[in-house]
Amino acid sequence: MLCQSCKKNQATTHIKNIVNGELTEKHLCSECAAKQGYSNVFENMFDIGSFMSGFMGEPSFALATEKHCPNCGITFSQITKSGRVGCSKCYDIFYDRLLPSIKRIHGNTFHTGKRLRKPQLESGENSKSEVKTSSKSELELLSDELQKAIKSQEFEKAAQLRDKINALKAEQGGNQ
Amino acid sequence: MFTKWYEKNGKDGEVVISTRVRFARNLEDYPFPIRASANIKKEIAEKVKDAVLNNNSVIATRFSCINMDNIDTGKKVSLVERHLVSPEFISGNEERTLLLLDDESVSIMINEEDHIRLQVMTEGFDLDKAYELASRIDTLLDERLKFAFSDRLGYLTQCPTNLGTGMRASVMLHLPALRATKAMRKIAENLTKLGLTIRGAYGEGTDPVAGMYQLSNQISLGISEKTAIDNLKNITKQLIAQELKARNAICSQTVIQDRVYRSEGTLRYARLISCDEALKCLSDIRMGITSGLVKNISLDTINRLIVEIQPATLMQSIGKNLEPSERDEERANLIREAVL
Numbered sequence: 001m002l003c004q005s006c007k008k009n010q011a012t013t014h015i016k017n018i019v020n021g022e023l024t025e026k027h028l029c030s031e032c033a034a035k036q037g038y039s040n041v042f043e044n045m046f047d048i049g050s051f052m053s054g055f056m057g058e059p060s061f062a063l064a065t066e067k068h069c070p071n072c073g074i075t076f077s078q079i080t081k082s083g084r085v086g087c088s089k090c091y092d093i094f095y096d097r098l099l100p101s102i103k104r105i106h107g108n109t110f111h112t113g114k115r116l117r118k119p120q121l122e123s124g125e126n127s128k129s130e131v132k133t134s135s136k137s138e139l140e141l142l143s144d145e146l147q148k149a150i151k152s153q154e155f156e157k158a159a160q161l162r163d164k165i166n167a168l169k170a171e172q173g174g175n176q
Numbered sequence: 177m178f179t180k181w182y183e184k185n186g187k188d189g190e191v192v193i194s195t196r197v198r199f200a201r202n203l204e205d206y207p208f209p210i211r212a213s214a215n216i217k218k219e220i221a222e223k224v225k226d227a228v229l230n231n232n233s234v235i236a237t238r239f240s241c242i243n244m245d246n247i248d249t250g251k252k253v254s255l256v257e258r259h260l261v262s263p264e265f266i267s268g269n270e271e272r273t274l275l276l277l278d279d280e281s282v283s284i285m286i287n288e289e290d291h292i293r294l295q296v297m298t299e300g301f302d303l304d305k306a307y308e309l310a311s312r313i314d315t316l317l318d319e320r321l322k323f324a325f326s327d328r329l330g331y332l333t334q335c336p337t338n339l340g341t342g343m344r345a346s347v348m349l350h351l352p353a354l355r356a357t358k359a360m361r362k363i364a365e366n367l368t369k370l371g372l373t374i375r376g377a378y379g380e381g382t383d384p385v386a387g388m389y390q391l392s393n394q395i396s397l398g399i400s401e402k403t404a405i406d407n408l409k410n411i412t413k414q415l416i417a418q419e420l421k422a423r424n425a426i427c428s429q430t431v432i433q434d435r436v437y438r439s440e441g442t443l444r445y446a447r448l449i450s451c452d453e454a455l456k457c458l459s460d461i462r463m464g465i466t467s468g469l470v471k472n473i474s475l476d477t478i479n480r481l482i483v484e485i486q487p488a489t490l491m492q493s494i495g496k497n498l499e500p501s502e503r504d505e506e507r508a509n510l511i512r513e514a515v516l
Contacts, residue, residue, distance in 0.1 A: 021487025108398020111330030
């Protein structure tokens, strides 16, 4: 499909919108999409597929032996093509290959927000007692990260972590 | 009937029309929607419905359940116009179900891009309230549904852009003066550097109708919910101050006063008015009210009209399909009665 705006390039961005009471779909190439302000917005209405494949690198020739996610059956080429991951297990199976794009999108690769379950602890029967928005474990995790960063002399990262820890401590102090 | 969030004016309502917090969540044991068959999606919808409707929280009984396959296009579009669902949610695809709280402040979209999109809306500027309610519902649902979560990557989502907190927090801002002084482009560029993004809330592209903008966080991994919300809060406060300052400056100009009063005249007397023209006039009046130029019209009324004049929502309230010209007449009637 050709871009509706320039009518030259292949349309890769599909924007769903409501215009005058009707659902419309707009098909744009990445250049025209950027011009119209859709370049850095990751909203649901924005098809990020082609953008992601740019991030993840073009899939090499799809081999018959290409690895499939044992849970949902998707291959890494299919993920890069659609920009969408197949299931939660994919993030384990393709972790190393997804990581560079995750890093590029977020500038980070480690979650520091809400945790309902303690790390490494599979919630079984005692899951109920584990349920809490634990900012203590967040603090512990950050401290671990900080020690690691200092050891490996990543001082910029360490400074960021220190600021995060201080902010979190101040926040907890304020809550008590 | 409850007063809806879009029918009233809230905190910092001169500039902030509404606040939204949404979480993307998925059930651990099921493939994401892109890899899920209709039957699996159906199963997911049943599970989520059960978890929302049959728990012993006080709000459980206040949800209604809408299967998107069972309602007509007008109703669907009106849901988008009221910001209760995304355009994506109504664009086909089977087994999409909406759970909506009676006052329309909480909507749970099932089988959108993720299994669950939980959204809380409030009037005015109230990120803490919206976040807290969203987080409470999220915790409650996790006990029943067990969300896909990884120690390293946080909540796992179909699109990697939502990893981590899975949270997108946003405020709908009315910035007519900053728009008039051509400051928006520069502001938008700077916001990107701060991990936030701003875009037009109505109309398309970067130059929105009526000076309505949506400001939201862009990054969800490696930043806690609290930090993301604090960032958004700080920037919003700065934008509020800048906008009010700009309004002060421009509203003493005759050319701006003329525009505001012409818009007031149009809304009070027009017999036919398009949606775009109405939005533009409502925007002018909104600015006029907060600058003391326009009297006897409340911001509640303006906020309510901004939603009610939208084509599909207008037809829903009239109860039948109308041609555009008929709509323009009904819209003019609706507005005249409201601003009397």
